[in-house]
Amino acid sequence: MTNVNATIIAGAMCKFGIRQASYLDMVQEAAKDCLDDLPGLTPKHIDGLLFASTFVGRRSCQVNTAPVVAERLGIKPTSICARLDVLCAGGSTGILLAKGLVESGMANLVMVVGCEKVYTPEMWQIQYDEIAAIDHDWDAPSGIGPPPLWFAAIAKDHIKHYGTTREQLAAVSVVNYAYGTTNPKGHFQKELTIQEVVEARQIATPLGLYDCCPLSDGAAAAIIASEAKAKELSDRPLVYLRGGSQVSLHSITANWPGKHLGDWQHLKLAAKKAYESTGLKPSDISVMQVHDCFSISQIVELEELGFCEKGEGGPFVASGQTGIGGTIPTNTDGGLLSAGHPFGATGIRQGIEIMKQLQGRAARQVDGAVNALTHNLSGANVEHTIVIYSKEPKK
């Protein structure tokens, strides 16, 4: 390993939502805005491309999509050109792998671009295709490919074991939607009240419409560069990819690693590994983006990532601790609940928001932010991915 530190130097998302555009249209939009984010940066600077997408190979008749994307973006990769299929964590996985490629000396400047085209010409396929997102032979026939049922079970177990209330679940959506009002490229820009969340149409009790992130088309792109390249191309404060982790302990639900469904031992392990890789602890983290695919997931994540005691995630959010000025401002660009969740793009969107926070140019700026964290889960909660960013390299 060479003595190189990887940094994130530019990034942008296209408009997330129900888009009248193909996946190739959206990656072009995101890539253009990404390069526009750092004037002077051109496709010729980029020597590697990682493309994160799970469903483009299923919702089109196209595999080996990375060269297709590279060609459309005018990029001619010479270090890496590959697609990543890690579902909801594809983007974060790309960022972690780009870090490794840059720090090994194999690549200098890697574009990580993620995209999903969720909305298909016929609506039936949108829900039906999700049977492929979980362990097919053993879980898909139970109908939990579309994830609300599984996360409703998680919510019920958390309520049962820790007394989490309906209003505490709703508080997650209220806070994240409020953050999302300042993200014009997010899926939604509207405020919610606790009452609106609680009284919304039920999807799978106890989860209602606003407890569930929307299905969104979208793309996001970021540039990962060596520290030397970053200094050459940018005058902004450096944002280092300080460390991270990815943990998978099971695939089928029967092999769930916790004592009950509100006990996420695999995330606890991922957090331990990520903190160890960086020499940081939860109290060092200034701001974070976590995987709020459902309101309950953010509550459990706050616990397992070490920001509150186990079982206290509900009261923690309801008391304002994830807002600006709280213990840990979380999902400051709206999160999945408000910004939307085009799977492969989500981890990149999170990384872009963190880059802006650490450079002091976020819409909802956390003053003095130094270290930050992103987190994704994948599928039926079978994999946890953490990236820790910092204004300081690991000593």
Added chain:
Amino acid sequence: MTENEGVPFLEGHYSPTLDLWPIEAKEFNRIHTFYDNLKEGKYTTTKCKRCGYVSYPPRVICPECYCDELEWIELPKRGKAITVVEKLTAIPIGFGEPLIDAWIDLGKDSPVRHVFSRVINCGSGGIKEGDEVQLTVFEVPGHPIEWRKEKWIAKRVYFAFEPVS
């Protein structure tokens, strides 16, 4: 669809990419015994003959010691529904209503303690937490197989749980 819509030349053809169910036939699946056992009403998995580890789902190697000498054992067919959930909207085609699932405890003596399974043969609200459930096996659509010069339809079954009446 008319003859000029969609992909008309694929009409009547089978594609695994859109199949809800596993391909169970022995020509394509080395753990076809699981499904053969289901057809006899048995809920089974594999146990390692060397280290004794019971793995679920069944496999062709032991994930603990990588021994490939495994035997089939039976799992309990009754359990208790611990957590019950019901999807109320956007139910995928192929499932029908109600779509009820449960986290099921197969008992402290079972080598597989929990499964998350669909609960069928009951209406909305027809199963409560704490209720006893039992395995039920049902036919699912078959699929064509072309193998060497022959072609036939492979019949299939799958399983879920149902309330103990």
